Amino acid sequence: MVISSQETGGHLLLEELPDRWRRLRETGPVRYDERQGVWQALDHETVSTVLGDPAAYSSELSALAPTQSDFETFTQGNFVGMDPPRHRTLRTLVSQAFTPRVVQGLGPRIEAVCARLLDAVADRDRFDLVDALAYPLPIIVIAELLGIPAEEHPLFQEWASVLFGGDQLGEAPDMADLERALDAIAPTVREMNAYMLEYIRARRAAPGDDLTSRLIAAEVDGVRLEDQEMVGFVALLLVAGHITTTALLGNAVVTFDRHPGTDAALRADPARIPAAVEEVLRWLPPFPELGRRVTRPVVLGGHAIPEDSLLMAHLGAANRDPARFTAPDLLDVTRSPNPHLTFGHGIHFCFGAPLARLEARIALRMMHERFRMVAIPSCEDIAYQNPAVIVGVRHLPVEVRRP
Numbered sequence: 001m002v003i004s005s006q007e008t009g010g011h012l013l014l015e016e017l018p019d020r021w022r023r024l025r026e027t028g029p030v031r032y033d034e035r036q037g038v039w040q041a042l043d044h045e046t047v048s049t050v051l052g053d054p055a056a057y058s059s060e061l062s063a064l065a066p067t068q069s070d071f072e073t074f075t076q077g078n079f080v081g082m083d084p085p086r087h088r089t090l091r092t093l094v095s096q097a098f099t100p101r102v103v104q105g106l107g108p109r110i111e112a113v114c115a116r117l118l119d120a121v122a123d124r125d126r127f128d129l130v131d132a133l134a135y136p137l138p139i140i141v142i143a144e145l146l147g148i149p150a151e152e153h154p155l156f157q158e159w160a161s162v163l164f165g166g167d168q169l170g171e172a173p174d175m176a177d178l179e180r181a182l183d184a185i186a187p188t189v190r191e192m193n194a195y196m197l198e199y200i201r202a203r204r205a206a207p208g209d210d211l212t213s214r215l216i217a218a219e220v221d222g223v224r225l226e227d228q229e230m231v232g233f234v235a236l237l238l239v240a241g242h243i244t245t246t247a248l249l250g251n252a253v254v255t256f257d258r259h260p261g262t263d264a265a266l267r268a269d270p271a272r273i274p275a276a277v278e279e280v281l282r283w284l285p286p287f288p289e290l291g292r293r294v295t296r297p298v299v300l301g302g303h304a305i306p307e308d309s310l311l312m313a314h315l316g317a318a319n320r321d322p323a324r325f326t327a328p329d330l331l332d333v334t335r336s337p338n339p340h341l342t343f344g345h346g347i348h349f350c351f352g353a354p355l356a357r358l359e360a361r362i363a364l365r366m367m368h369e370r371f372r373m374v375a376i377p378s379c380e381d382i383a384y385q386n387p388a389v390i391v392g393v394r395h396l397p398v399e400v401r402r403p
Contacts, residue, residue: 013384014254014284017391021288021316022329030301039294039303039311044321044341046301047313050292051345054083057292057311059348077225077232080348087347093225094233094351097214103354106141110359113140114366126377129396133367134249138242138359146234147203147210155195160242162188196231237352244356247286247385247392248277249363254393255280257376259331266333267368276333277360282340283331286390288316290344315341316391371400 024031029043041047050057060083079090117136121127139160143153162185200212204227207213215230225233256263256276266272294309305311319340320328343350350356367374376382376398383395 012258012379012382013387014251014391014393015258017288017316017387018283018320018329021314022320024314025317025320028301030303030305032303033312037310039300039305039309040289040317041300041311041313042317043301044318044324044339047315047318047341048345050300050311050313051290051341051348054087054347056295056298057313058083058295059087059292061291061293061310077229077234078236079233080236084347089220089223090225090229090233091347091351092220093218093223094215096218096220097211098237098351100354102145102211103358106145106355107358107362109144110137110141110362111366113137113144114363118366118370125401126397126399129253129374129398130246130250130393131395133363134246134396137249137363138245138356141355141359142237142242145211146199146237147208147212148199156238156242159188159192160238163238192235193231196234197227200227200230243390243392244286244350244352245359247284247390248280248356248360250393250396251284251286251391252277252280252360252364253374253396253398254376254382255283255331257374262331262333263374266364267372270365270368272333273361273364274357275336275338277357277364278338278340279331279333279335281342282319282325282335282338284391285315285319285340285342286392287342288387288391289314290348315344370402372403373399373401375399 024040025042027042029041029046031040031042032038033040041050059081061081077090079087079094082090114133114137117133121132136157139156140153143156144150148156200216203210203212204216207216212230215225215233218225256266262276266276289312292311292313294305294307294311297307298305300311319325319342322328324339325335343353376396378397381395381397382393385392385394
């Protein structure tokens with residue numbers, strides 16, 4: 001079954017998924033999915049163990065997944081799919097350029113972009129929140145961060161739409177589905193690869209005050225990033241810094257709408273917004289599963305798992321583990337502590353997490369300042385992303401009232 005935006009509207013997928021994940025976790029810490037032929041780690045402790053042990057559970061999945069030459073070239077600098085020591089080298093290099101100070105310094109620019117996007121719908125009482133704000137905001141921020149000219153920002157939006165559309169996949173894709181999907185997006189990957197290579201080479205010749213130039217200058221023990229590795233990191237930024245924020249903002253608005261009183265409580269006390277963002281991340285992780293390759297025979301959760309098995313660490317199920325969360329099936333925007341695993345754990349903890357958090361907090365605060373009410377007139381009009389690719393909304397018509 002292929003899921004499109006038209007076919008996924010009309011029911012509350014974002015309410016069904018948490019119930020699905022809770023039932024999954026209740027089956028035990030580890031299970032084998034016969035239909036997909038993969039193992040699943042489901043409770044908080046087991047998922048943390050898997051993500052924290054890259055020697056036994058490798059992120060390098062090329063031996064188990066279908067390949068596509070354009071995609072292989074494109075992901076050379078994507079350290080999410082690498083193990084130590086290569087992972088450490090690349091992440092250290094990138095960390096020199098993409099520092100916490102760089103992210104925090106983006107605050108005023110994020111506010112300015114939010115203001116401009118919200119100004120564009122200032123005369124409308126109804127609009128699509130994804131089209132108006134959640135989708136363009138992180139794309140513009142990342143493109144600006146990289147030094148991409150403003151007139152070329154729509155290119156990034158087009159590429160992201162193709163890369164994360166998931167229109168070739170069903171809800172439980174097999175290897176044949178994945179091969180078809182890779183072939184379908186290959187032309188876009190080629191186009192993006194060529195564009196970014198040309199842009200990086202131009203920045204080498206004429207450096208500026210942008211992240212691309214800082215990546216070119218980064219050096220650790222005499223090692224610098226190759227051009228193609230920088231392209232791979234840009235692809236990673238597109239994921240970590242764009243699609244997660246888009247999903248997080250949409251998921252927050254839907255979740256608050258479905259839990260009466262939540263939005264009003266946050267408006268009354270804006271200092272609660274950061275905790276509310278963390279609870280939405282726990283409640284609806286945009287990427288609810290992370291794949292790992294078992295490098296040697298292991299016993300996990302009482303099951304003997306063979307070498308080279310594909311093991312899915314299920315963040316959505318782990319985030320509902322009563323051993324770690326009080327009342328895990330209750331949305332609590334004041335929850336503290338909130339040790340959710342949505343951004344991962346261990347050496348692969350999400351590089352883009354600080355940026356996604358900052359963008360979401362600023363966007364929600366500014367929406368509260370602009371509108372005294374944001375409501376979803378009809379759940380029938382919500383269109384969802386394919387949950388096999390990402391948990392989020394593709395279209396979210398809202399109705400707003402101004403002060």
